[in-house]
Amino acid sequence: MFYEQSADVKTHHYIISFDPKDAVENGLTMERAQALGLQFCKDNFPAHPAIVCTHPDGHNYSGNIHVHIVIGSVRTREVERKPYMQKPRDWREGMKHSSTAQTMRHLRVAVMEMCQDAKLYQIDLLSSKKRVSEREYWMKRRGQMKLDRENAALLAAGQQPTQTEFETAKETLRKQISDVLDNAVSFEDFSDRLLQRYGITVKESRGRLSYLPAGRKKFIRAHSLGDKFEKELVLATLKENAKSQPIILHSNLEEEPDRIKKLVDIQAKLKQGKGIGYERWGKKHNLKAMAQTLILLQEKGLLNGAALNQRIEELQTQYDSAKKVVLDLDARMKSTCKLLEQVAAYNNTKKIAQQLKAAKRPTAFEEQHRAELTAYRAAVAYFKVNNITKLPSPNKLEAEHAQLTSEKAQFYEQYKEAKSELLKLKTAKQNVASYFREEEPTQQER
DSSP states (O other): OEEEEOOOTTEEEEEEEOOTHHHHHSOOOHHHHHHHHHHHHHHHSTTSOEEEEEESOOTTOSOOOEEEEEEESBOSSOOOOOTTOOSGGGTSTTOBOOOOHHHHHHHHHHHHHHHHHTTOOOOOTTSOSSOOOHHHHHHHHHHHHHHHHHHHHHHHTTOOOSOOSOOOHHHHHHHHHHHHHTTOOSHHHHHHHHHHHHOOEEEEETTEEEEEOTTOSSOEEGGGTOGGGSHHHHHHHHHHHHHHSOOOSSOOGGGSTTOOOOOOOHHHHHHTTOOHHHHHHHHHHHHHHHHHHHHHHHHHTOOSHHHHHHHHHHHHHHHHHHHHHHHHHHHHHHHHHHHHHHHHHHHHHHHHHHHHHHOSSHHHHHHHTHHHHHHHHHHHHHHHHTTOOSOOOHHHHHHHHHHHHHHHHHHHHHHHHHHHHHHHHHHHHHHHHHHHHHHHHHHHHO
């Protein structure tokens, strides 16, 4: 692992932290780590005064050997220009060291190559999904120590602690965003769920994302949280989520792209403990839902309540009738398929059953052909239960199944269209009723 700690303008502090397993499995010693650190400093910070020292353990007591490299900011002589050096200040005498994005990328690659050459463990430092700053690291460490003291006092008093691991505000934010990101299928869906579930507002500015948690006034840049939360990877994740969504034939109206959304009772949700984030989302949601409702009723010419009720009754009748036919055809198709399977099994195993009767060693023959005889007996039992005395032709059964499939497809389209419009109009009717129920108290107050 490799990261930089920012000091004042006079020095820069870098740390190379090795995996704790390197000491046991790969023979890493303090002396070897110090030598690696010295060579790394010589190769990457030429002409800078430097101090390199090695520690056997870190603050987390995990046993990780790590090397501190502290360099003076000003370069004492001009050096050969390297590919990662962008401006003259990066190689000229008397200029200050600058930790640009390209420089930091070069140093991370150099650490990975060093560990690979030394046959040590390493991680991918170029695609960090989680980015923890030094300030957050120490905040978490101090918070954990305080929590441990409080829990020790509770245990001494005979009480069980409710929280054992301290979590920073950024860590909480990462978990909340990840929870929504794992299921959202579009950026609008991602934004709405964040606002509804956690009161988090997300915005895009100059191609970058920022997040505003509930109760906070200043946005947190995605870059400070980790690569996973930046625009490019967020959009890629949403795209993959959309691809992996299952295609359901009997789809729920809530999954259709042109669905009519239901109004939410904002006041009831606020009484249940929802925050200001949910209130903002609810107002936006209800505004969209009422606009969709009005457009639908205008297109259908159903702004009159009586006409709307009559159309809902007609659609209900169509829906029930088509559904009954579809279910009946579906049952007949399954029965035909089952019969076709049993006829095929019977025809394929009939000779084996006949050979059993003439076998000199029936027990051995049956053991040898157990699977075929089991299928034969199952087919005979099926015919007996269903009172089938004459086997139908397989070709005839296949033709019958094809005919049933065609009929089902025709009625299923009618069923699907009736269901879709019925649910939309029922939702629209419910939205209108909910809207006027909310308006009545306001008018009474006026």
